[in-house]
Amino acid sequence: MTPELRHLRYFVAVAEHLSFTVAARELHIAQQSLSQQIAALEHALGARLFDRDTRGTRLTEIGRVFLPEARAVLDRADTALQAARRAVRGETGRLRLAFLASTANYMMPPVVRAFRKRYPDVELTAEAVGIADLVAGLREDRYDAAFTRPPLVDDLETEALVSEPVCAVLPTGHPLAGRAGLRLADLAAEPWVLTSRESWPPWHRKYDDDFRAAGFEPRVAQRADGVPSLLGLVAAGVGVTRLARSAHSLRRTGVVFVPLAGDRAETVVAWPATRDRQVVRNLRAVAAELASSIDLTEAG
Amino acid sequence: MTPELRHLRYFVAVAEHLSFTVAARELHIAQQSLSQQIAALEHALGARLFDRDTRGTRLTEIGRVFLPEARAVLDRADTALQAARRAVRGETGRLRLAFLASTANYMMPPVVRAFRKRYPDVELTAEAVGIADLVAGLREDRYDAAFTRPPLVDDLETEALVSEPVCAVLPTGHPLAGRAGLRLADLAAEPWVLTSRESWPPWHRKYDDDFRAAGFEPRVAQRADGVPSLLGLVAAGVGVTRLARSAHSLRRTGVVFVPLAGDRAETVVAWPATRDRQVVRNLRAVAAELASSIDLTEAG
DNA sequence: GGGGGTCACAGGCTCTGACTGTAACCGCCG
């Protein structure tokens, strides 16, 4: 018989109480069973661990040698089980996050701060990336989750976190800049600056649908990728564009944000559909709680 | 079910081979049993440790977290069992030795050296003491074993190691100093120096028997405890005495050792009869081997 | 389509780890 953890537990209990009867009660087994288990352990070790008689129970010299050893084994086993269980609960391990550049300004700080506070032992990395890198990274297991805007692709799961108004972005002094609100159709005659079609086709398919529904096809004066570039072009008077309201924190001068009626933009958390990881579920919970308690889009 | 070491052993085996079939063969159990045991462990942990299909077996993330932990637990358990087994074999622990002062000069160096070489991890202490301290120390669990001369007392076990001639110790120039050998009766007319009767009554009972058998009662000129004192008094011409031959190494001048016919002194190892300890048995074996391979009494 | 290999399910068997009952021993008290 090779000693098992159970034997060590029984041994330590007897050693601590110096009584089979009391130890058995603590262990919730019959005293006779405990006596047998200790006898088996002694047989396996080839030595008595206790001297016992009707007056009491005492550790032998070998028993005194073995007691700290047994405790150390039990402690180590406990540590191992805890490590596994913490990993199961997503409390340890790593989490590699990507933030779409246009969401990073308002999402990264509060999400990273809140997650680190809640799960201090998870190794978290976060980076702002373009949409193509973001999607490729999720698919190629370089990122575990990402904060981004839909639509994405079918093999990524998403969960909406935040919804915010979409605004027409006009150069300062534009005739429509003073309006409290606009409709997309109001901008039919304007020159437009938009991202390149190749930057993320699913978005452009949606843009096409939106413009069609508004009854016009935008005259694209110039294309540029990245929100800061678009804002710069608008400020320069090259054209108008359409962005989520939170983008207003990326440029302070030369542009005016006017809400577009009925148009809202979502920020979502995305993750690969094929990998179900607790640490990602934990992230989603933290992000959802965050989103429900403060207006993340105002925090940028 | 709380995981046992068996489960960890099974898990590590599968993780190392990435095959239930191969691991089962190594563990000498059926593959189906191994599959069940791993399933039980996964249930206990609440997570899959392996992804497996007909193409092969791979560790999951949780499995990767748990593998080094499981190995550490098994290693710690191994260390604990080894520690216990080494203690059982008397390879660790402590050994407190006493040497009767008159045997220390020739017994202590070789015995201590040999024992430490054979059992480097036993904490050995050794001290030269008088007979009363030696016996009291054995009885009061201050010494584990001792090297001494008989007779002792009934509650101490002894084992003879060495036998050597007993010699008449005469002052240089004594008329009998040139003899090759003497009988005790030859010294009937001499003044004697002996140890005090209280120093160790069992010895003096033996001395009384010896003198009676030789047909005289010694005229004790002076009593002193300790072999060096007796040698000094003999050298001073106060009287003669009788000592084991090995005592000759304790004083170089002023005394002559002449063998006494038919008289021999034993050196024994002694230990308490009530405590049977492997480390003491090991000591006895080392001492007996030493005694059989060299003349310890000449080594002084 | 058949063969080979892997892991999991199903059913069965042996033995273990628990149970209860009680024996053996010791100390204490009347």
Added chain:
DNA sequence: CGGCGGTTACAGTCAGAGCCTGTGACCCCC
């Protein structure tokens, strides 16, 4: 000195665990 209380160990029993064998499900290859 006998009875009582308390402790540990022995004895007999039983449910379930850990192993077994047989085989299913699935995949890959020829």
